[in-house]
Amino acid sequence: MDETNRRVAELLHFMGQLLEIRGEDTFKVRAYHRAAEQITRLNRSLRSMNGEEIRQIEGIGERIAQKIQEILDKGTFQELETIRAGIPATLIELLNLEGVGPKTIARLWRAMGIQSLEDLERAARGHRIRAIKGFGERKEQEILHAIDLYRRQGSRMTRLQADQVVQCVTAVLPLGTYDVAGSYRRGKSTIGDIDIVVALSPSSVNPRLREIAQEVIDEGDRRTSIRCEGQRVDMRFTKENEYGSMLLYLTGSKEFNIRLREIALSRGLKLNEYGIEDRRDGKLHTFPREEEIFTFLGMEYIPPEIREDQGEISLAFQHSLPQLVSQTEIKGDLHTHSSWSDGHLTLEELANAGAAAGYLYLLCSDHSASLGIAHGLTEEKLRDQMGEIEWINRNSPCQILTGTEVDILTDGTLGLSGSVLKDLDLVVASIHSGFKQERDAITRRMITAITNDHVDIIGHPTGRLLGERESYDIDMIRVIDAAADARTALEINASPHRLDLDDLHVREARNKGVKLAIGTDAHDEKELSYIKYGIMIARRGWCEARDFLNTMDEDALRKFAS
């Protein structure tokens, strides 16, 4: 994200949190958080926008626009500084504690002078909190537990970790009685908690959940929350004739639900997780399937991946949503490694694995020799490999395309010479070193590679490793513009450890006409299945089949590369 935008969003969020602790109107608090959220989604720098343009952003009115202007001029805004002077900033951290909200924090601070996590822990251990009216022994225990959880809690789950938790929980549910909803179903690149809708009676499910749960957070007839593999799992019980409503509700996103309910309300309809009530005649409509709710409202079905209140709702009313790409339209994987470098499959095994996956082709993109750690290929080895591939292709239903994942060196030149690159079917170029270069340098380095005639695809464009490494500091707006001009494709690296590009950049790239390439970066056969994660990201980025190289047949692909 643009550095200025990041700063502005951060301060607006901060303002929202301070107001929350001050006990201000929740709608005012929400306005700040919403404005901040909108800015993180912005596809251009606030610095390049005038006051009128900023004011046009949905959810930003006159007052917040003024504050943004102040931040742009002075780095902060007066009202924030005034409030900040009256509230210890360390209180904000306490908002992260499960079961502890702004009201509790404010009371603890006012009544006992508790300012930090450490203060709170001491007070709870010393049994001093129960002295405050409305707090008891249980609350003390709950606070200590929340502090412990917060300290041990890692970042959000990768899709792989989420799959494990899902497997653990759904092992006690008969197939066909449940759906995993929430951000998992929306295809997000990382998952906060697991939400499950189940069409069984709580009396039959709750005992089974107790057996597999590390901890039962709370248990009821309509909702049960447990912790499993260290992660929170929320389960909602529903009747079959209301299943669609519950699934819609639990899939979210929150913003999407709010907007949809607002729209329903403006038409005299009350929408909740049990159905739709017509307020004029009091009639309650129930929906076994999600599709029926959209139809009832006169809308096109909105796929879970784009339910974010980012324009999809009005398009659904006009019946003009994009036809999101699906797995069956993918003709091949455009990023794999073989045993010639650091992969585990021989070329022949790779071809067989591709055929088993139903692919017409696979791009073998082993590393170039400049990257010592991954047993990279020299030009000579690469030419040997091309020979073997030609031989294997004669008898394989799945063709191996010759290629490489060549290093983008620190000056933007490539780790292999043009004389060999020009003979390959497709060239993927990626940054694997010099992550610390400053923003402008690394951006220009990337653009040099993008404009190199031999480069067809930029691999994992931001370099992030989920939960491990931030992306390098790169100006993706410039990168995407350059890719559009040079007609170079950007990769959606489908490895669940990367998912790079992420959805917002994908949508931006697509809007600018940049072609995308999904590649799993597979090093063994199992990892070819990661393609599904890449498709989720592509769908979240509103992509259709025509936005991809992977949906082309071999001839069209070669034509693109030439």
Add this chain to the structure above:
DNA sequence: GCCGTTTTCGGCCCGACTGTTTTCAGTCG
């Protein structure tokens, strides 16, 4: 604080569960 073919003022999604409560506030999703 935002927003507007029901409103420039008065709305702002809706419901589940817990604790410490005698009817509800706080938190969460």
